[in-house]
Structures are given as structure tokens and as C-alpha cells.
Amino acid sequence: MMASPYSDIGNIINFAICWNSLVLISTLNGKNLISYTQSADNLSLNSCASILRPDIKQSVSETTRETSFKFSVFHDYYNTLFKNKSHLSDEWLTWFIGFAEGDGAIQTYDEGKRVRFVLTQKESDILYKIQFKFNIGVVKHFPQGKSGKNNDFYRWIVDNPSHILLLAYLFNGNLAQNHRIEQLALWVNALNNRFGSKTIKLNNTPVLVTLRDAWLSGFTDAEGCFNISITANSRYILGHVIKMRYILDQKDSVILSRVCQLFGFGKVTLRSGTDSVYRYTGTGFKALKDVIAYFKLFPLQTKKALSFEKWFIVHNQVSNKLHLTDEGLSQIRTMQKQINLNNSMTNKTGAA
Structure with missing residues (x-):
């Protein structure tokens, strides 16, 4: 857009x-995903400054970086999956989650039996960087339209169930948007059916984003x-x-x-x-x-x-x-x- x-x-x-x-838009709102439409409340349609609560605003000059994001389960599974210690910093993982909530497609299809994660970008470099850091998935190039490369795009695609489980551990309890949590819930059902009913327990509480x-x-x-x-x-x-x-x-x-x-x-x-x-x-x-x-x-x-x-x-x-x-x-x-x-x-x- x-x-x-x-x-x-x-x-x-x-x-x-x-x-x-x-x-x-069809990637986000397609049949494989939960469709959603947020209605505006009074806050959404007006200036926020006049109704800001003092306890909400965070000073960006604060040096403390305590956050609500928790990654211990992700790191543990990463270490098990790749037989080495996770080198991914919590700050970068938090950046990635924000990026994924904006651009990612958390897909469940084939009657809830199969799962996939997709990031679509015009910029290939960032997708290759993400692929390298996680060591999972594949980046594919999709030339489109009569304009050739002027209309092409790239996708980072993850569909290996064990790798999807890694992303599920990353997202679980760390998503800020309710519709993303609803999409993750379908992942959890599919993964528990595949790996065992107690593999992952959904945390449906949105994480509190701060500055x-x-x-x-x-x-x-x-x-x-x-x-x-x-x-x-x-x-x-x-x-x-x-x-x-x-x-x-x-x-x-x-x-x-x-x-x-x-x-x-x-x-x-x-x-x-x-x-x-x-x-x-x-x-x-x-x-x-x-x-x-x-x-x-x-x-x-x-x-x-x-x-x-x-x-x-x-x-x-x-x-x-x-x-x-x-x-x-x-x-x-x-x-x-x-x-x-x-x-x-x-x-x-x-x-x-």
C-alpha cells in the first residue's frame, strides 16, 4: 500500500x-488467515495528548530497558534445536516481533493441520538477514507483472514444523495485537496436535509495548x-x-x-x-x-x-x-x- x-x-x-x-492485502486477509476489522473508539479518532495518563508515557531518555518481553523458552528450544547457544539478542528479537506483527503472515491451512509463516518485502536484504540470524526458512524471489523487476518482491517462508514451533515459542506471550494472538492460537492447536497436547500453552495476554x-x-x-x-x-x-x-x-x-x-x-x-x-x-x-x-x-x-x-x-x-x-x-x-x-x-x- x-x-x-x-x-x-x-x-x-x-x-x-x-x-x-x-x-x-490478500496475504494478510486471505482465507488462510483470520479476517479482522478494528472499529474506532473515541480515542482512535482524536488527539491522544489531551487524555494521556502520566503513568502511560515513558521517557525515551530512560536508560533502564526492562520490558514485558520474555524469551527464555525460545532460547531454550533454540539451543535444543541447533545444539548451540542462541546468539540472538533480546533487543533484536523484540524488533523482529514488531516487524512481524506489521508485515508477517501467520498462516494456518489444510483444515488447521498445516502452518506457515511468511514475511513479504520489496527489500531482499532484510529478509536474508533474518534468515541468516534464525538459520531457518528460505527467501524466494517473485518477479511480477509487465514491469518486471519494478514490481517484484521477496518472501521469507518458514514451513518446517519444528521451525514454526521455534517461532511460536518466540511469539507466545510477546505479541501486542489481539488479532495476531488469535492467529497464533491456530498455530498452537496445530503444533500441539503434531508434537503432543502439552507442547505449548497459549498465552493470550497482549504484551505491553513501551518506548x-x-x-x-x-x-x-x-x-x-x-x-x-x-x-x-x-x-x-x-x-x-x-x-x-x-x-x-x-x-x-x-x-x-x-x-x-x-x-x-x-x-x-x-x-x-x-x-x-x-x-x-x-x-x-x-x-x-x-x-x-x-x-x-x-x-x-x-x-x-x-x-x-x-x-x-x-x-x-x-x-x-x-x-x-x-x-x-x-x-x-x-x-x-x-x-x-x-x-x-x-x-x-x-x-x-
Whole structure:
């Protein structure tokens, strides 16, 4: 799914593109998966800052990294499966779970007897990195459409039952979204039927995502973008106003509302013309400092890291008022065009 945000703003020069790395909606909402539609509550459709509870917001400057994510069972099974100690850090595993909740397909088919996990991306490097780190699954290339490589995509596919069990141990008790837990429940049933009824006990309590863990970094790699727009406005010195946004798109309005609560600013809205897709939008130069601090603490792992770094540079330039000169504004225009440039994830992937 590609979107050019805020197209109703007149005379807008907007080169930054929002994307969802997984645009194969049929992959997520196909017959093999549980279909879901989240309805908006009052929180989902309004600014979160005004109703933020002090105990919810976490300071991104805190050095403590205690989280609700637990990986001991995963590490134990990994050690048994591969006869060596797991080398995967808890921080990276937390990033992966966020990435998987955004882009993954937790599939159960053949009347609940068979299971599979799929990650679909335009960017092959991140899938090969994930495959290498876990030492499971296969990455396949899918050329699609008349445009050839302009419309191709890649998938990391895991279907070995023992490897699915490894992922099930990883996800169990560590998923933040209810519809993902429902999908995992089908995995648990299938795996218990195959390996024994007591192999894995489903933990159906959503994990509490905070700004002290890497989940949101992974989720942003899957579903987020960093946007810069330069809009004509005669009230400003050079006749233009610069706006910066951090954006997440997702069908689950609840998790977006949670992100809104964590940062304490922004809003979650239902996107018109979509099939129940919601958008979290965070804007405001001062407020976005918390977003920047978070991603400096928990770096992005895909090519979106390059877009973030350019976005961060523009934020610094505007904060230092370098945009108030013709030379400074020209530099920002150049940087704006470079965001997402030659990033294949800004193109649609092929049909499933």
C-alpha cells in the first residue's frame, strides 16, 4: 500500500512517500488467515495528548530497558534445536516481533493441520538477514507483472514444523495485537496436535509495548514512514512552510492508539477510501524530538533507516532556523527529494 499523505493541501510539494512494506492485502486477509476489522473508539479518532495518563508515557531518555518481553523458552528450544547457544539478542528479537506483527503472515491451512509463516518485502536484504540470524526458512524471489523487476518482491517462508514451533515459542506471550494472538492460537492447536497436547500453552495476554523496547522500531520498519512537505504559504518569510510527520498505517486502531499514548501527541484517524485502514500521525518539531530520541536508541533495520537519517538532518536544520534563508530552504528541498529516493519499497509489490 502506497500513500501520498495529505493530498488535499493546496500547492503542496511532497516528495516523501508513505509506504507499507507488505502491500499484499490478500496475504494478510486471505482465507488462510483470520479476517479482522478494528472499529474506532473515541480515542482512535482524536488527539491522544489531551487524555494521556502520566503513568502511560515513558521517557525515551530512560536508560533502564526492562520490558514485558520474555524469551527464555525460545532460547531454550533454540539451543535444543541447533545444539548451540542462541546468539540472538533480546533487543533484536523484540524488533523482529514488531516487524512481524506489521508485515508477517501467520498462516494456518489444510483444515488447521498445516502452518506457515511468511514475511513479504520489496527489500531482499532484510529478509536474508533474518534468515541468516534464525538459520531457518528460505527467501524466494517473485518477479511480477509487465514491469518486471519494478514490481517484484521477496518472501521469507518458514514451513518446517519444528521451525514454526521455534517461532511460536518466540511469539507466545510477546505479541501486542489481539488479532495476531488469535492467529497464533491456530498455530498452537496445530503444533500441539503434531508434537503432543502439552507442547505449548497459549498465552493470550497482549504484551505491553513501551518506548523502552525495540518493538516500535520493528513495527515502523514494516508500517511507518517519515514525511517532509513544503507547502506554499504567503504568511511565512520565504513563502513556504515546512511540515514534518512521523506516520504509521495499520488496520489495528488499538495499537496505533497505544503508540499515540506513548509519545503523548499526534492523532489516529480512519483513512478515507481505504478498507478500514487507520493512520497515526505525529507532527510538531518540538514533539518529534521524542520520536527522534526513540529511533536513535532503537535504530531501524531496513532501508527506512536511511530515510530517517535524512529526515533527522532536516529536523535539525529547521530547529536551527536554517530554513529561513534561500540557501537553507534549497538545501532542505534537496534533502527532501532524497528521502526514499531509489528505495524500491516505495513501489507496489505484485499481487499475491
